[in-house]
Amino acid sequence: MPRIRNKELRKFEKSLPIALLRAREATTRLFKPFIENHDLTMPQWRVLRALAEADALDAKTLAERCVILPPSLTRIFRSLTLRGLIAQVECNDARRHMVRLTDNGRALFEEVVQESEPSYLQLADAFGADRLDTLLDLLNDLRNTVQTMGDTDDQAPPLRKVAGGR
Amino acid sequence: MPRIRNKELRKFEKSLPIALLRAREATTRLFKPFIENHDLTMPQWRVLRALAEADALDAKTLAERCVILPPSLTRIFRSLTLRGLIAQVECNDARRHMVRLTDNGRALFEEVVQESEPSYLQLADAFGADRLDTLLDLLNDLRNTVQTMGDTDDQAPPLRKVAGGR
DNA sequence: TATTGTTATACTCTATAACTATA
DNA sequence: TATAGTTATAGAGTATAACAATA
Numbered sequence: 600m601p602r603i604r605n606k607e608l609r610k611f612e613k614s615l616p617i618a619l620l621r622a623r624e625a626t627t628r629l630f631k632p633f634i635e636n637h638d639l640t641m642p643q644w645r646v647l648r649a650l651a652e653a654d655a656l657d658a659k660t661l662a663e664r665c666v667i668l669p670p671s672l673t674r675i676f677r678s679l680t681l682r683g684l685i686a687q688v689e690c691n692d693a694r695r696h697m698v699r700l701t702d703n704g705r706a707l708f709e710e711v712v713q714e715s716e717p718s719y720l721q722l723a724d725a726f727g728a729d730r731l732d733t734l735l736d737l738l739n740d741l742r743n744t745v746q747t748m749g750d751t752d753d754q755a756p757p758l759r760k761v762a763g764g765r
Numbered sequence: 766m767p768r769i770r771n772k773e774l775r776k777f778e779k780s781l782p783i784a785l786l787r788a789r790e791a792t793t794r795l796f797k798p799f800i801e802n803h804d805l806t807m808p809q810w811r812v813l814r815a816l817a818e819a820d821a822l823d824a825k826t827l828a829e830r831c832v833i834l835p836p837s838l839t840r841i842f843r844s845l846t847l848r849g850l851i852a853q854v855e856c857n858d859a860r861r862h863m864v865r866l867t868d869n870g871r872a873l874f875e876e877v878v879q880e881s882e883p884s885y886l887q888l889a890d891a892f893g894a895d896r897l898d899t900l901l902d903l904l905n906d907l908r909n910t911v912q913t914m915g916d917t918d919d920q921a922p923p924l925r926k927v928a929g930g931r
Numbered sequence: 932t933a934t935t936g937t938t939a940t941a942c943t944c945t946a947t948a949a950c951t952a953t954a
Numbered sequence: 955t956a957t958a959g960t961t962a963t964a965g966a967g968t969a970t971a972a973c974a975a976t977a
Contacts, residue, residue: 625911745791
């Protein structure tokens with residue numbers, strides 16, 4: 600059983616959220632210029648990226664996959680639609696807002712990918728491809744672990760609506 | 766030489782920033798309630814946490830360590846000072862704004878740590894303490910790698926002021 | 932002249948509640 | 955009645971430029 604000592608635990612406890620934040624900040628700083636050069640925000644880019652790998656997606660799926668709240672997604676839909684990068688597609692369930700990339704949207708996506716590829720290659724070389732794989736696995740597992748915890752155990756306060764009137 | 770195939774690379778390329786975002790989102794969701802229960806925002810909490818591990822720090826160091834921009838930090842200083850959680854300390858260099866935790870600030874910090882400890886323990890048990898160590902190492906190395914890249918190579922667009930008038 | 936921090940300002944994201952439409 | 959999404963709204967973070975004070 601991997602029972603850890605209180606002292607070590609405390610050290611990790613405090614640094615995990617920060618380590619994630621700082622790693623993300625550095626990664627973002629590296630790639631954001633390529634995205635902003637095309638007048639896209641990071642959340643908008645996540646939506647394009649998610650759509651590039653799936654034919655069409657509804658708002659709920661996109662919100663979960665891209666970590667974007669529904670109200671933000673509504674605005675992003677409006678903005679990307681105005682720019683002709685995405686388009687709504689018909690759906691059996693009329694409640695669902697399903698969208699796909701337009702040809703222009705896909706072209707823009709490919710352009711950004713191509714322009715940022717040298718930086719990706721450079722990072723992969725410098726960091727090590729195998730370690731990157733390991734890191735990705737751990738990140739995804741961490742997320743799954745936390746979500747499982749939320750389902751089963753509830754000694755923690757409720758995950759929503761805690762701050763009250765702020 | 767760890768030269769990776771284009772296809773695999775592409776797969777990773779697109780998912781690293783998202784994996785970091787989602788892992789952070791999950792971790793935040795787990796611990797945020799404990800912080801918000803004491804009417805603290807996450808950036809405010811990072812400042813308290815950084816100060817808890819160092820006697821006193823100046824704004825520049827805190828900004829870098831907590832990933833907070835100077836203007837935000839100014840507001841956070843004001844807010845935490847008003848609440849009596851931090852206090853300014855004298856400094857040789859009169860330009861520097863150095864702060865430390867007050868007794869109340871330290872007490873609040875300890876309270877939050879204590880309240881969230883069960884969740885930390887649960888996560889460490891579920892995920893594995895050794896894997897958490899590995900993850901932390903990789904995250905910190907990733908950040909260092911990216912920063913080193915920024916120093917040496919500059920085929921990428923400048924890291925600041927790219928979006929122009931937006 | 933360079934550095935530190937604050938102010939001013941604009942924009943976006945975050946978050947929740949309330950509402951509409953569909954199932 | 956439950957679900958999907960939009961609207962409204964408040965608040966906080968993000969980002970930059972311009973300025974003040976100190977070194």
